[in-house]
Amino acid sequence: MQSPSPSATRRGQRLARGGAACQRCRRRKQKCDLKYPSCSNCEGAHAPCLTYDSGKQAEVPRDYLSHLESQIKNLTRELQELRTQSVLSFNGGNATPNETPSSALSLDVQTPTANSSTGNKGSTQFEDLVTSVRTVVAEPSRQPRFLGQSGGITLAKLVMAAIRVDALPSPLFPEEHGPKTFDVTTPIPAAAASLPPRHAANHLVDVYFQYRTPHLPIISRPQVDDALESAYSTTSGLQPPDRNAEKNMFTTYMILAIALCDLPGPSGNGRPSQSEGCFGSAVNWIKKVITYSKSDIDTLRTVLLLTQFVALCPSRGSLWHLTGTALRLCIDIGLHWESDEQALGMDSNLLNERRRLWYSTYQFDRLLCITLGRPFGIIDESARVPLPNPWIAPLVPIDPEANNFDIHSQRAHNHLFDLSKLESEIKHVHHSLSWATKKAYPKPNYNTWILDIQPRLQEWYATIPELSRAHPSSIFANQDYW
Numbered sequence: 423m424q425s426p427s428p429s430a431t432r433r434g435q436r437l438a439r440g441g442a443a444c445q446r447c448r449r450r451k452q453k454c455d456l457k458y459p460s461c462s463n464c465e466g467a468h469a470p471c472l473t474y475d476s477g478k479q480a481e482v483p484r485d486y487l488s489h490l491e492s493q494i495k496n497l498t499r500e501l502q503e504l505r506t507q508s509v510l511s512f513n514g515g516n517a518t519p520n521e522t523p524s525s526a527l528s529l530d531v532q533t534p535t536a537n538s539s540t541g542n543k544g545s546t547q548f549e550d551l552v553t554s555v556r557t558v559v560a561e562p563s564r565q566p567r568f569l570g571q572s573g574g575i576t577l578a579k580l581v582m583a584a585i586r587v588d589a590l591p592s593p594l595f596p597e598e599h600g601p602k603t604f605d606v607t608t609p610i611p612a613a614a615a616s617l618p619p620r621h622a623a624n625h626l627v628d629v630y631f632q633y634r635t636p637h638l639p640i641i642s643r644p645q646v647d648d649a650l651e652s653a654y655s656t657t658s659g660l661q662p663p664d665r666n667a668e669k670n671m672f673t674t675y676m677i678l679a680i681a682l683c684d685l686p687g688p689s690g691n692g693r694p695s696q697s698e699g700c701f702g703s704a705v706n707w708i709k710k711v712i713t714y715s716k717s718d719i720d721t722l723r724t725v726l727l728l729t730q731f732v733a734l735c736p737s738r739g740s741l742w743h744l745t746g747t748a749l750r751l752c753i754d755i756g757l758h759w760e761s762d763e764q765a766l767g768m769d770s771n772l773l774n775e776r777r778r779l780w781y782s783t784y785q786f787d788r789l790l791c792i793t794l795g796r797p798f799g800i801i802d803e804s805a806r807v808p809l810p811n812p813w814i815a816p817l818v819p820i821d822p823e824a825n826n827f828d829i830h831s832q833r834a835h836n837h838l839f840d841l842s843k844l845e846s847e848i849k850h851v852h853h854s855l856s857w858a859t860k861k862a863y864p865k866p867n868y869n870t871w872i873l874d875i876q877p878r879l880q881e882w883y884a885t886i887p888e889l890s891r892a893h894p895s896s897i898f899a900n901q902d903y904w
Contacts, residue, residue, distance in 0.1 A: 623654075
């Protein structure tokens, strides 16, 4: 067989070299030195060094495979840590610190020997029970938990089933910096919106806290500020994408989507396409955020943000199912009952956050059930949670004036929580009048109850937090709101 000529060989090398050149050098018709993971031209321009993947039909980083391998390594390590923590929690923490994950996983119940007094059948059943319980506990908790058959993935599917993502609008903010790049950690969205300019996002955050259901303290302002900072750093390439960045991206898009609901546009109309565009971007992170969440509190906040959006945009999902999911998750975590040990030994910021999330869920349940005339998800007698303390120091230092506004907002939250309890009591008494008489559930004396509830309602109205102490832009400063 005749060997190729030297000129043909050099021509083939040039073709191969051009095919492997990065997209930026090809567009600029520059010579690419194929330096890994970023060529000299891209590195000098501080631009991402991308190559085209025909299978994905998108631009991917040059270190695409290395990034996937590092992700697999990190996920494997996280899985081993979770398995180790699960075994240590099951054994009461008796394992030694020097045990590796593989040795920790071998801490099963010993198989019965010939000298065992019990039968092999009973021991085998006990071993199966231990194994099944150990696989259910994906995240050990110090609080009593009601272990069900569902894990994080099932919960993610349940939440996705309660929202509607079909026929979402086109992107809100189209890409203005060349063709869209592919991020290995980002699912390809059906209808996505890129982040708006930072000053616009800051304004929308103000709108969220002042006008969009301000009576629901689902998330604090410092947490939103941190999420925005992380989201913009991730999109600009200053922060590597990880699980925490995924959570922050979801939080940022949900805050923007909620703030844009019914927000007047330049023509005086609302911005439904912009709001649903941000919601479409957030939807692409839901499964990852819920499935890989390391905290039940973060999972609950995710569900509550979805519930808050659906409450303002009912066509986007089932408020009834999302509220029920959030309430059952509260019960699973144990937020509905606060023990004396928790009140004394738990960090004050975490304790207040648990209380705020519980009462936000309680608000959704009471408002929805009273409006629809349906039974409550949980009766008041089954819950014992004090109101959040408004004077707890914030997570980050802020100026005194802003601190005073924050204290007033938290006092207003508590005042509305008290109103929800009064409304719950009123509905309970009115519905109990139609119940059959039972010794276990005696009917209240209506006339006596009226004499008791009226002074409490008047006291509630008389003790509304001072409007002058509210933020001037807050809805709590408006007398008509109360």
